[in-house]
Amino acid sequence: MSEEKSLHFLEEIIEDDLKAGKYQSILTRFPPEPNGYLHIGHAKSICLNFGLGIKYGGKTNLRFDDTNPVTEETEYVESIKDDIRWLGFEWANEFYASDYFSNLYEYALVLIKKGLAYVDDLTSEEIAHLKGTPTEPGKDSPYRNRSVEENLTLFTAMKEGKYKDGEKVLRAKINMAHVNMLMRDPIIYRIKHAHHHRTGDAWCIYPMYDFAHGQSDSIEHITHSICTLEFVPHRELYDWCIENLEIFPSHQYEFARLNMTYTVMSKRKLLQLVNENFVSGWDDPRMPTLSGFRRKGYTPGSIRNFCDKIGVAKRENMIDISLLEFCLREELNASALRVMAVLEPVKLIIDNYEAGKTEIMISENGPDESMGTREVPFSKELWIEKEDFMEVPVKKWFRLAPGAMVRLKSAYIVKCESFDKDAAGHITAIHCTYLPESRSGADTSGIHVKGTIHWVSAAHAVNAEVRLYDRLFKSENPAAEEGDFKEHINPDSLHIITDAKLEPSLTTATPDHRYQFLRKGYFCVDKDSTADKPVFNRTVTLKDTWVKEAKRY
């Protein structure tokens, strides 16, 4: 208990600030743009911002950065709030950048009056052309030296809708030769005659990100404004605005965003997958969205734990998705209810077992005794997995094969006597005899078998659809591959089994429980599930050292 976890750089900054008395308490914020669903990369930011608030006794605001009405929708606002709550965090205040449109407009006026902003009539192409390149300085716009009065008149007219989209913009007057491209008279207001999801048609001019984000932070008195690395060059402009507006000095700090193997993490790409029907929607279980992970059966705790384990730093990273799966299995192993389900069924007939007889077997619900036990019916005809029988066994095979014995989990030891094949050579039934004295919990047979397999009584089985998901991409880093990232989609990312056989206890399965289908993986009830047709999603497989071993033969 004595070992102390070292602090990451943001925690160090905060502790220094607190110690120096710079702030009495901290205030962070999570600032999504409502133009898409949240993904696992956002989870890192959410856990960081809210986690810091909790750790240092501060607060965290949720603020929607909704300054671009053409891409933003209320549907996204709702999904984002659902996802944050699901992850387990509560925001101190729900704010919107659009709440501050009036303040922001006043700030623009302040800049104009100080001679630090001007209205430009150039087209977007002309502005881009005069901007220069990273190696060549830009050139001044011919409209750069308009008088304060003229700028005031023009900007007011912009606000009043006297101009069409793109006809004029308001620019900060900084330095067209600045080495930082963002400081070369950045556009801070543009005209968009578009309906805003919250302000409706009240405005036809909207502030750009750089003229909204820092000021919004300042208005809320955010102490530590944490964002990702690509915003590093924006910090200079962020500080410039705050300084020249003479408002509360929030400070921006940047960390490296999360990248994960076998997936993509940009909203633009995820939107493509949805729009072009590569997946069924934002919450398709193959998506790296929080709603996708939720539907697939991931727990919020496992994601929080993952975000804690990956750390926070400033270097580019590519996290192995197996770490996320490790966190998931760690939690599910301790909490999931154990049940038996046969995914690829083949009939097993116990020749020396009385026809029509049913025995009730007692099986434990989990590794922890406190999870209790349940009753599982057993009879002469059972379903077992096709893959648990080998006509010609390989080395180290300790499942069923002609003449071989296995334990039927929580029931008897059986010995394979023969099997039936159809004309096509498929095995249609496996005949066994059982050892009556080997009953689970009362075994006097003295026989120890190496293999134990799961089963479901055919007469009592419940049919179900089971959806098996695999990674969406074949490539570790599809975004970095040549060509379109969609060329690297895994064609076998979804395998649907329509006639899985479940033990009858699963008829009462609920969406809020996680189940371990013994030896097969963790599963949950899908939202498509009905009483007539149960549907289960595979959350993740169990680790399987046998598949690797089997490949050697």
Next chain:
RNA sequence: UGGGUUAUGGUGUAACGGUAGCACUACAGAUUUUGAUUCUGUCUGUCUUGGUUCGAAUCCAGGUAACCCAACCA
């Protein structure tokens, strides 16, 4: 070719001038009525070249590499 940011095992992340540690992965073994879990063990690392120092992953100088910046997106 300008500016900014970053370099520690296969992947993440610590070590704040004093034994390069932890986790994941991989591999080997033990236990196991889940080939799961659990337990034990093994492999692999300070970008490079100099310098300062009794001592450098850490400080200094020069290289090299990766990522970001020329949207009326955020």
